[in-house]
Amino acid sequence: MAAYKAPIRDMQFILHEVMAAENLFAQMPGTVEVTTDLMDAILDSAAQMAEEVLAPLNRSGDEEGCRFDKGEVYTPVGFKEAYRAFAQGGWIGLSGDVQHGGQGMPKMLAVLFEEMIMGANCSFALYPILSAGASLALARHASSELKDEYLPRLYSGEWSATMCLTEPHAGTDLGIIKSRAQPQADGSYRLTGTKIFITGGQQDLTRNIVHLVLAKLPDAPPGPKGISLFLVPRELPSAHGEPAVFNQVTCGSIEHKMGIKASATCVMNFDGARGYLVGELNKGLACMFTMMNYERLSIGLQGIGLSESSYQTAVAYARERLQGLAATGATNPAGPADPIIVHPDVRRMLLSVRADVEAGRALALYVASQLDLAHFHPEPGARARAANLVALLTPVAKAAFSDRGFESCVLAQQVLGGHGYVREWGLEQNVRDARIAQIYEGTNGIQALDLAGRKVVRDREGLLEILATEITAFLAQESSADGLQDFLNPLRDALGGLSTTTLWLKQAAAGNPDEIGAASVPYLRLMVLVLYAYMWARMAKVALAALQNGTGEAYFYDAKLKTGRFFIARVLPGYSALIAEIRGGSAPLMALAADQF
Ligand SMILES: Cc1cc2nc3c(=O)[nH]c(=O)nc-3n(C[C@H](O)[C@H](O)[C@H](O)COP(=O)(O)OP(=O)(O)OC[C@H]3O[C@@H](n4cnc5c(N)ncnc54)[C@H](O)[C@@H]3O)c2cc1C
Known part of the structure; x- marks a missing residue:
C-alpha cells in the first residue's frame, strides 16, 4: 500500500478556486475570520494527523480488530494513544458550537478533514465522527442543562457518543422499534x-460514552410519530463531585x-437505564435526523477517502508493474516490458477512479457550502434556499459517494491484478472497508427512495427547480466562454434529460405508486451524473482560466482538464441508459410472483 498522502493541492483547488470559500466566508458574520491562510493551516495540520497518526494504524487495526471480554471492548494497539492525540488537537469539536467549547469552523473545512481521516483509517475515524454528529444534534435540540454538561466533554474528546x-427486528423501519422509555x-x-x-x-478510548437512543413512551402513538430521542450516558455524572455511577x-x-x-459494532442492552429527553416527546426522529444527515455526508466521505487512498496505490503500482507492450510501440525498450499504465484499459480504470473522486470531492464541498450558508448566512431567504439544497442533495451525496467509492476501490484493486486480491497491497482492505458505507446510515436503496419520493415526486418546495435554475444560470453565464463548450453542451443535454425524466416519473407515479421505487436507484444515479458534469464544468472553467492567464502550474490545470474531458466523453453518456432504464417502468419488476423467485 502506498503511504496515504492527503491530496492537499486538489483540495485547495476546489476550496479556494472553484468554490471561492474565502469570498463566501467574508459575507457571513460567523465566518469572516476564516481566511485562506487559516484554512491552509488547518488543512496542513489535518494532513499531518491523517498521515502520521492514523494511517500507520490502519493495517494493524484491521489485522487485530476489536476484542470483547466480559462486557468490555478493547480497540487495537495504538488506538488509545492516537485518540488522545486526536482529541488534544481539538479535532472533534472542529465545527462544533463555540459557546460550548467547539471551534465553530465551517463545514467546508470539516468535510475535507473527514475525507482525510476516512482515507487514512476509516475504522478510527468513525469514533470521533459519531461524537461530532451527536454533538450537533444535542446543540440543536437538547436543553441548556444537557448542553452545558455534555457538549464541552464531547468536543474535548473526554467522552464520546453513539x-x-x-x-434486531427494526432497521430501515424505525416506526416499529420496541425500546421503551418510562417517565420518572x-x-x-x-x-x-x-x-x-x-x-x-x-x-476503551473514553471513560464515558453518551448514547443517543430512540425509544417510545408506553402511550406513544404507533409508528414513527411515537418515537422520542433520549440521551443515555454509560456513566451518570454526579452533580456534586462524588464518583460517577454506572x-x-x-x-x-x-x-x-x-x-x-477496528470499529467496534456492538449489541447494547438497556435495562432500565436512566435517560434524558432530547427535543420534544414524539419528535425524536426529526431530532435524530440532525445527526443522521451529518453522518450521511460523513459516510459518503468514507467512499471518497477510500477511493483516493486506493487510487494512490493503484497509480504507483501501474507506473512500476511491467507487463506487455504498448499497442503503439514499446515505451520501455531497455526493460522486459512496458509499465501497465500505457494500456488503455488500465488508464480507463485509473481515470474512472480519479474523475469520480475529484467530482465527488467537489460535490461534497458544494453540499458543505450550502450547509454553511444554511447555518451562518444572515438572511433568512438565503438560509432557506441553502437548507432546501441540502435536503435534496444529502441522500444523493451519501449514496453516490459510497456506491461509486466502493466501485472505485474495486477498480483500483483490479489495476493490481492478483496482487490486488492478496493482503500485501492493502486494496482488499479498502474494498472491505468501503462496502459498509453503502449499507449503514440508511441503505443506498433507501437514500434513492428518499430522493425520488419525498424530495422529487411528492416535493412541494421546488427543491429540484432550485438546483436546475442554478445550473441553467451557470450555462447561460458561460455560454460564450472559450474552450468550455465541450463541457457545457453535454451538461445541458444531461440536465434536459433529467428534467424530462422527472416529469415522466411524476406522471407515472400518479398512476402507480410502485413507479417511484422502481425508478429510484437509476434516478439517483442520473442526478449524480448531472451533478458531476456540473462540478466538472465548474472545475474546467477555473482550469481554463488559469491556463489562459498563464500560470506556473500548467501541468496541474492541464491534468484537471484532461480528467474532466474523460468524464464528459466516457462516463457522462451513461445517463441515456439510465433514462431508458427508468422508462422501462415498474411492470418488469413486479411481474414475477414472489414464489417464482
Ligand atoms: C457495521 C455496522 C455498523 C452500524 N452502525 C450503526 C449505528 O451506529 N447505529 C445504528 O443505529 N445502526 C447501525 N447500523 C445499522 C444500519 O444502519 C442498518 O443495518 C441499516 O440501516 C439497514 O437496516 P437493516 O440491516 O435492518 O436492513 P433492513 O431494513 O432489513 O433492509 C434489508 C433490505 O431491504 C431494503 N428495504 C427495507 N425496507 C425497504 C423499503 N421500504 N423499500 C425498499 N427497500 C427496502 C433495504 O434497502 C435493504 O436492502 C450499523 C450496521 C452495520 C452493519
Whole structure:
C-alpha cells in the first residue's frame, strides 16, 4: 500500500478556486475570520494527523480488530494513544458550537478533514465522527442543562457518543422499534430495550460514552410519530463531585464482520437505564435526523477517502508493474516490458477512479457550502434556499459517494491484478472497508427512495427547480466562454434529460405508486451524473482560466482538464441508459410472483 498522502493541492483547488470559500466566508458574520491562510493551516495540520497518526494504524487495526471480554471492548494497539492525540488537537469539536467549547469552523473545512481521516483509517475515524454528529444534534435540540454538561466533554474528546437506532427486528423501519422509555417522577426516563449494530457502543478510548437512543413512551402513538430521542450516558455524572455511577447500559457482544474491523459494532442492552429527553416527546426522529444527515455526508466521505487512498496505490503500482507492450510501440525498450499504465484499459480504470473522486470531492464541498450558508448566512431567504439544497442533495451525496467509492476501490484493486486480491497491497482492505458505507446510515436503496419520493415526486418546495435554475444560470453565464463548450453542451443535454425524466416519473407515479421505487436507484444515479458534469464544468472553467492567464502550474490545470474531458466523453453518456432504464417502468419488476423467485 502506498503511504496515504492527503491530496492537499486538489483540495485547495476546489476550496479556494472553484468554490471561492474565502469570498463566501467574508459575507457571513460567523465566518469572516476564516481566511485562506487559516484554512491552509488547518488543512496542513489535518494532513499531518491523517498521515502520521492514523494511517500507520490502519493495517494493524484491521489485522487485530476489536476484542470483547466480559462486557468490555478493547480497540487495537495504538488506538488509545492516537485518540488522545486526536482529541488534544481539538479535532472533534472542529465545527462544533463555540459557546460550548467547539471551534465553530465551517463545514467546508470539516468535510475535507473527514475525507482525510476516512482515507487514512476509516475504522478510527468513525469514533470521533459519531461524537461530532451527536454533538450537533444535542446543540440543536437538547436543553441548556444537557448542553452545558455534555457538549464541552464531547468536543474535548473526554467522552464520546453513539447513535442507537437499530434493533434486531427494526432497521430501515424505525416506526416499529420496541425500546421503551418510562417517565420518572424527577423528569428523567428509564429506558429498556436492545439495540444492535451500534458503532462505538462500547470501547476503551473514553471513560464515558453518551448514547443517543430512540425509544417510545408506553402511550406513544404507533409508528414513527411515537418515537422520542433520549440521551443515555454509560456513566451518570454526579452533580456534586462524588464518583460517577454506572448506568444500566451494557454491551452484550460485538459483531464479526467483513470490514472496518477496528470499529467496534456492538449489541447494547438497556435495562432500565436512566435517560434524558432530547427535543420534544414524539419528535425524536426529526431530532435524530440532525445527526443522521451529518453522518450521511460523513459516510459518503468514507467512499471518497477510500477511493483516493486506493487510487494512490493503484497509480504507483501501474507506473512500476511491467507487463506487455504498448499497442503503439514499446515505451520501455531497455526493460522486459512496458509499465501497465500505457494500456488503455488500465488508464480507463485509473481515470474512472480519479474523475469520480475529484467530482465527488467537489460535490461534497458544494453540499458543505450550502450547509454553511444554511447555518451562518444572515438572511433568512438565503438560509432557506441553502437548507432546501441540502435536503435534496444529502441522500444523493451519501449514496453516490459510497456506491461509486466502493466501485472505485474495486477498480483500483483490479489495476493490481492478483496482487490486488492478496493482503500485501492493502486494496482488499479498502474494498472491505468501503462496502459498509453503502449499507449503514440508511441503505443506498433507501437514500434513492428518499430522493425520488419525498424530495422529487411528492416535493412541494421546488427543491429540484432550485438546483436546475442554478445550473441553467451557470450555462447561460458561460455560454460564450472559450474552450468550455465541450463541457457545457453535454451538461445541458444531461440536465434536459433529467428534467424530462422527472416529469415522466411524476406522471407515472400518479398512476402507480410502485413507479417511484422502481425508478429510484437509476434516478439517483442520473442526478449524480448531472451533478458531476456540473462540478466538472465548474472545475474546467477555473482550469481554463488559469491556463489562459498563464500560470506556473500548467501541468496541474492541464491534468484537471484532461480528467474532466474523460468524464464528459466516457462516463457522462451513461445517463441515456439510465433514462431508458427508468422508462422501462415498474411492470418488469413486479411481474414475477414472489414464489417464482
Ligand atoms: C457495521 C455496522 C455498523 C452500524 N452502525 C450503526 C449505528 O451506529 N447505529 C445504528 O443505529 N445502526 C447501525 N447500523 C445499522 C444500519 O444502519 C442498518 O443495518 C441499516 O440501516 C439497514 O437496516 P437493516 O440491516 O435492518 O436492513 P433492513 O431494513 O432489513 O433492509 C434489508 C433490505 O431491504 C431494503 N428495504 C427495507 N425496507 C425497504 C423499503 N421500504 N423499500 C425498499 N427497500 C427496502 C433495504 O434497502 C435493504 O436492502 C450499523 C450496521 C452495520 C452493519
